[in-house]
Amino acid sequence: MFKRPLSNLKTSAPLRSSDRRKLKQRVIATYNVSPEIGDILVPEGLMSRRFATNTNTQGVAYWSPDGDPLWFSLGKDADELIPTVYTLWRKYDLLPCITTPAAVIPVLMGGADLMIPGVVQIPQSQTVVPPQLVAIAQYIKDSPTARGPPLAVGRLAVDLGSLTVGGKGKAVHLLHSWKDCLFNVGSKVDPPGVLVEIQEVGESKEGAEGQAAETEVIGERDEPSAEVQEVGGTDFGEDDADPHVDPVPKHLVQQPRPAPQLSKEGECHLDSCRDVILSRTEVSTILRDAVLQAIRSTAKSLPTASFPIPAGTFYSSYILPYRPASFRRPVPEPGDALSGNDSGASEYPLIDIKHSTYKSLAAFLKILDKQGILTIKDMKPEPLVMSVAASHSEVLSHTPYVSLHDIQLKEEKREKREEEGKARVREMEIKELWKPHAPSGSGRFFLDGGFDSSALYTYAELKATVVKYVTARQLVNAHDQSYVDVSQDEVLHVIVVRKNESDESLEFLKREEVVQRLSEKMQNWYEIRAEGREPLLRKGQLKPISVVAKTRQGRRANTLITGFEPFLLEAETMAEELRRICAGSTGVSPLPGKAARSEVLVQGKQIKAVMDFLLSRGVPKKWIETADLTGKK
Template identity: 80%
Template sequence: MFKKPLSNLKTSAPLRSSDRRKLRQRVIAAYNVSPEIGDVLVPEGLLSQKFTTNMNEQGVAYWSPDGDPLWFSLGKGADELIPTVYTLWKKYDLLPCITTPASVIPVLVGGADLMIPGVVQIPSSQTVVPPQLVAIAKYTSDSPTTRGPPLAIGVLAADLDKLKAGGKGKAVHLLHSWKDHLFAIGSKADPPGVVEIQETGERNEGKEGKTAETDVVEQDKPGAEVQEAEGTEEGNAGPPVESTPGHSVQQRRPAPQLSKEEVSTILRNAVLQAIHSTLKSLPTSSFPIPAGTFYSSHILPHRPAFVRRLVPETDNPPTASGDDGGTSEYPLIDIKHSTYKSLAAFLKILDKQGILTIKDMKPEPLVMSVSASHAEVLSHTPYVSLRDVQLKGEKREKREEEERARVHEMDIKELWKPHAASGSERFFSEGGFDSSAMYTHAELKATVIKYITDHQLTNAYDQSYVNVSQDEVLLSTLARKNESGESLEFLKREEVVQRLSEKMQNWYEIRAEGRDPLLRKGQLKPISVVAKTRQGRRANTLISGFESFLLEAEEMAEELRRICAGATGVSPLPGKPVRSEVLVQGKQTKAVVEFLLSRGVPKKWIETADLTGKK
């Protein structure tokens, strides 16, 4: 909806008090929240502004005094108020939530709809039905009671039973997401940390590793059915870590136990850390904050990432996802395992001590302000928090993405040339096309369509079929052994293109930065990266088929020796003296793929396999 900048933006105007109250009442009624929460979600000083989307759809947006879009409506005279992610970060349970793997989030941010294979968890309430508004958040495997913050809003496109059963098709039609052009008009704030949820929802079994990306991309491929993508979400809890050269297998231990007093101390320090690092710089309009949101967005992310001082038996510190490398799990540090018993009681104690101020409301208190000048806040010694680790990881990932973006990917074209011996040259000559040229797949498809149109071969009952038997040139070109006009009466357009390409010579062209273009006869095959077990139980990674991509064996072996910190070797392939195979000690598939990508090889031209016999 907001993939492109808004147009026809009118001058923003402050809402009159009476209009603001009406808007607040609409939110309270539509989303079943208390009047106090209504004041948080529809604050004083709200502004309204009319706009037009790139699809020429008119709408109205409502902005906070700080310039963040909080609500919008679409369509002339539309009554439905749709929250933005800025609003959902104030009250994360405002909408029913669907979770999806981390790998799907960039696809959604790019504007794609969420597909059913990309759904991990669904709302447990059967009252959620299409076309109801839902939020989309990142699935986290840390705990069944946590998930990422809402990052997108859309309209449910399928019944929950269908989502639970899996399959294909759209799950949510996207309306607005983090980082889209509506979001970018605001403060561009970073999303809060993981949020605590009371009800985890039902699991879409077997889908936590599937992504929506392939469903979006594959639909554009000619004649291709929608397929599910492979892969699993990073950070997903699994079996004990597999052994690699230089690393022994370690079994996962139970989470170290902390006393209730230790948990209470950690949570209290997390509040001081949050005030010291982020809360003190929030504008006053960010308050009040509902207690649940304050706990999930500010207390939990500021828990310490390392707890070895409290728990000596913890050998390795946890990562941002709570995984400590396979030796132990992050201890349970939450309000349930503290001496406070409830979040409301904890906040009341902090209020009495002057660290923050609350307003006791139903169904939950509101945090009205924090005291950055409190003596304990000023004397607090900062530590590395889970939020710090997460931000560091995100920065590292962003840096790696930027480095990959700087690599100029090879321009690879598959080409087909008419061939007299196979009969395809006649088709091009009779059709008035250049029989000496080389054609890309798109050009070949356009040529076939023109021939079919010129000779009126489209089937009258189903235009996706071609009357092959009605044209002697086309029939003789496409017919395979033992096929005749009777057995080859109709063919789909895509099959016509496929059969024609089979009767032509294969060529390919590769253009790489700083290298002369390479044009060769033959069919281009992907680079093979295979992990195999040799000499007993020793695993090695074998790379072959790289010469076509302007890569040299000796140079590759030397680079991989440095990257993988292990032995490498080069040997000729049996029966192919001009072709070599590079061997890397250990299971180094991921490192090899990263190396090939850094050399400009497109990912679609890399095939990987694990033949080590792992169960």
């Protein structure tokens, strides 16, 4: 699928908090993981990016803040979320796993599908049917109860029953693997140097003592068969791997570190700060209480049309979220429990079905059905929850507690308040000010009128000064008090006369006109007060921010922004924000002949988006000028 580099890559855009939560819920529901694990698999700061494969298949990929692709979807609908190996290394058991000999791994990395003769172990305790997603890992001959970390993802091509010794054909259609072009977009790290423990042991079909019960051994293979060799198009042995594919790291095969294990009694530390150890029986009690909590608080009000609910959906939506919040555990750092660090293994276990006495979700639901707490219908591939008993005595007597669901709702409300707070940015206070010139200029008017010739005046204060001046000198026209007889006062007459204007022709002016002409003979200043910033007082005339859409380089439309520096906006920061908002490229370039002034360019016709951005930063609308010079409406 990803033999060649991705094409038609679109600009990456960060997911909004609401979209990230929806994506996390999809992962929780699809892969039956806890909300805590969901936060690890769908981290904050996730980026989305559209792409096309070499076969022109359209898709969407989701990148971590560190630049590693974690999930991808294929096709126009893009409904199915497929994990990458980067994600599988965060949670090794996210997908059912099939193992294959070390010699087959380079063939898969070359883009070949996994053939039936190359299969050693298959999932035994899980219901896996074509075309379900499966992971592929390296089979470790010397450690039959463990396997290597996942190295590829694909779709099961045949029923597991067909994967027998001597079988032929394809076992898994490969979608993505370690070292392919999708993987290489990320950090290109080597697989973790750990073995993934198969925790529950039993006897396989081959009768091997101690073989993992959750996998079935199909056959012992030190080297791939002739058909396996034929798949890759190259015959190779132990020392003759495909020269175009990097070999499996030696540390993965020769010097694996043991994966973390549970104790023989199945006990695990749940919260290091509380130093609590829970047995399987206690975990079962917590899960049962979670069902009662869910029915009492939420499930009882579900409309009839909401049923039936698949068992997996009921588990992820109405059991796991309603576990007690008091048992929340710290989120593991990279390299801790999920990545095989022994020291942190016991600090980050899960309260889930696997650690309970029920062993499987179907068995748990059947017990609840017998007790009348809910009713189920036994269906394949999973049971259906048909209804819940809101009036059951145990539901009514259940004492509510603070659940993980309550904590999540509280967190969502907090995020919403923060987003609303950011949207309610206080508008900047902008004052235009005027200062008298030297006594030979407008300063003479202020000195003769007895006003402060060194002060800064607002337009309203300037108007009040003119009114006081003309009233004291009786310059108001007797027939129309809105006019001032400027010819009767030599100082005022000199100031209000403009260039190329005859002194004799200027006798009367409206009071507003006198104020306007006086301001023209004064120095321009401005003051800007923004929330959380020191007041800014500068000399000069403040001009509005210019937002202009122009056509450049043929038919390409771009939006140009200039004059934003006086409004406490930085070019690089603004370009970065607009790149995210407009999902397009941006650039910053200096304006010729203007020191410390820049121009921000946004790809496309983005006048409205830029306008909304400036308003969200507190710039008053009157100080934004827009123009569309593209010739298109």
